[in-house]
Amino acid sequence: MAIIGNSPAMQRLRKQIEKIAKTNAAILLQGESGTGKELVAMAIHKLSERSSKEFVAINCGAIPESLMESLLFGYEEGAFSGAKKNGQQGLLETANGGTLFLDEAGEMPYLMQAKILRTLQNNKIRRLGASKSIQLDVRIISASNKNLRKQVELGNFRKDLFYRLDVIPIFIPPLRERMEDVPLLIDFFLKDFENQYHTKFSVTNGLLKKFMEYHWPGNIRELRNFIEYGVCFCEDGMLSAELYEPRFALALNPTEQEIILKPKQKTKKEHIQKLLGIHGASTKGKIKTAQELGISLATLYRHLKN
Numbered sequence: 001m002a003i004i005g006n007s008p009a010m011q012r013l014r015k016q017i018e019k020i021a022k023t024n025a026a027i028l029l030q031g032e033s034g035t036g037k038e039l040v041a042m043a044i045h046k047l048s049e050r051s052s053k054e055f056v057a058i059n060c061g062a063i064p065e066s067l068m069e070s071l072l073f074g075y076e077e078g079a080f081s082g083a084k085k086n087g088q089q090g091l092l093e094t095a096n097g098g099t100l101f102l103d104e105a106g107e108m109p110y111l112m113q114a115k116i117l118r119t120l121q122n123n124k125i126r127r128l129g130a131s132k133s134i135q136l137d138v139r140i141i142s143a144s145n146k147n148l149r150k151q152v153e154l155g156n157f158r159k160d161l162f163y164r165l166d167v168i169p170i171f172i173p174p175l176r177e178r179m180e181d182v183p184l185l186i187d188f189f190l191k192d193f194e195n196q197y198h199t200k201f202s203v204t205n206g207l208l209k210k211f212m213e214y215h216w217p218g219n220i221r222e223l224r225n226f227i228e229y230g231v232c233f234c235e236d237g238m239l240s241a242e243l244y245e246p247r248f249a250l251a252l253n254p255t256e257q258e259i260i261l262k263p264k265q266k267t268k269k270e271h272i273q274k275l276l277g278i279h280g281a282s283t284k285g286k287i288k289t290a291q292e293l294g295i296s297l298a299t300l301y302r303h304l305k306n
Helices: 008-020 037-047 065-073 110-122 148-153 159-165 179-197 205-213 219-233 245-250 254-260 268-279 283-293 297-305
Strands: 027-030 055-059 099-103 139-144 168-171
Touching: 008 037, 008 168, 027 037, 037 055, 037 099, 037 139, 065 110, 110 159, 148 159, 179 205, 179 219, 205 219, 245 268, 268 283, 268 297, 283 297
Parallel strands: 027 139, 027 168, 055 099, 099 139
Antiparallel strands: none
């Protein structure tokens, strides 16, 4: 996916990417979840002189600590019980000459942080069970949705490693701070789904207005999910505001959800209407609403008529 957007924030980001891509400096991408940090890392790699080599991404928060060392550094045959015959090349070795993207670097185990630091200092790696080191030439791009400087203060992240990774810090703005890019992103996602399903899709003005009013806590990832929701449920390729009423109801923030789920703070009819917004106004949705309220379907219809 390309980096979409003509907002001032995205124009600045693209200029930063173009300037730093030609260097070998370590980069730390920071931003909320769903803002597209991996896409930025890939864009930097593609514009760099390392583009002919591998771009290797690893999510530091998704790999068990017991597996991370062998995954990053690789191992020789017989290095441990269950090791593959002929050993295994690690991701650092795979990325040699290219770029290693450490996603969610703030989730990296503390002991592993020390080993990564040593690797960056020496530019060498050694497979588990090996007697010889391998010269390493890899660019490190890290990303975190946590404030790593704060994590250093809390003692959760090594200060020396932080300063190794934080040579060029780049902040990726959340979608709510560049809402003028939302229509462009919608068009991009619609075209992507049109290519998948060979169907023309469009968004009504009413739905676009709702999209522009929503705060997008899940950022670009959430916007794409919303578009896919509409693509799956729309009729004749038209994504409308009415179609999205249940989806927006489910996306309400916890405070708003709490208000909906407490009838004492609303009239009974208003509460029913909110629940129908969540479950849908079909017969099936009405049955679910009645069950949640602990009343019969006939009673539900009576409340709606009054």
